Amino acid sequence: MVLIIYSQMSIKLTKIKKSDLPFFLKWWKDQDLITLTSGNFDEPDEKLPGYFFKMIESKKDHHYIIQYDEKTIGHLALKHKDSNTFEITIVIGEKEYWNKGIGIKAIKKALLLGFNKLGYLKSYLEVRPENIRAIKAYESCGFVKKGLKKYPKNRYQPVTLKMVLNKISPKLKI
Secondary structure, X not given: OOOEEEEEOOEEEEEOOXXXXXXXXXXXXXXXHHHXXXXXXXXXXXXXXXXXXXXXXXXXXXXXXXXXXXXXXXXXXXXXXXXXXXXXXXXXXXXXXXXXOHHHHHHHHHHHHHHHHOOXXXXXXXXXXXXXXXXXXXXXXXXXXXXXXXXXXXXXXXXXEEXXXXXXXXXXXX
């Protein structure tokens, strides 16, 4: 049984399940995707399932598959940071669905879930400063730039752009 959290038109967010592992293994090895996200190519294949099963077992974080017309195309997570705040992450793993506005719709569904159902008051995300397409998508959802965050020990992603959104923000566009 698949639990559908939110459905609008043909985009659905469904809780991840064990049978979704092959999608993650494919996406985590896609050089284009990794370059836009973490940039880490060094993980051996045998370690990747462990990361996936930690996501499924998480009691604090909420991980979803993004489905478009019943096809699995990406992953979205609401990561618990404190009682008021969650971090949102999203990857549209199937490239033929890039630049179609699907990510924006999925983010808006996730914000409704995080703010209204889970009771958070603030959301934030971190994005590579050069990922202009993602930054524009986040801004269209109401996120505002808060500045660069440095990770000097991270050779894959030493700098990110932090963006935030409050539940009561006038810029919230759901």
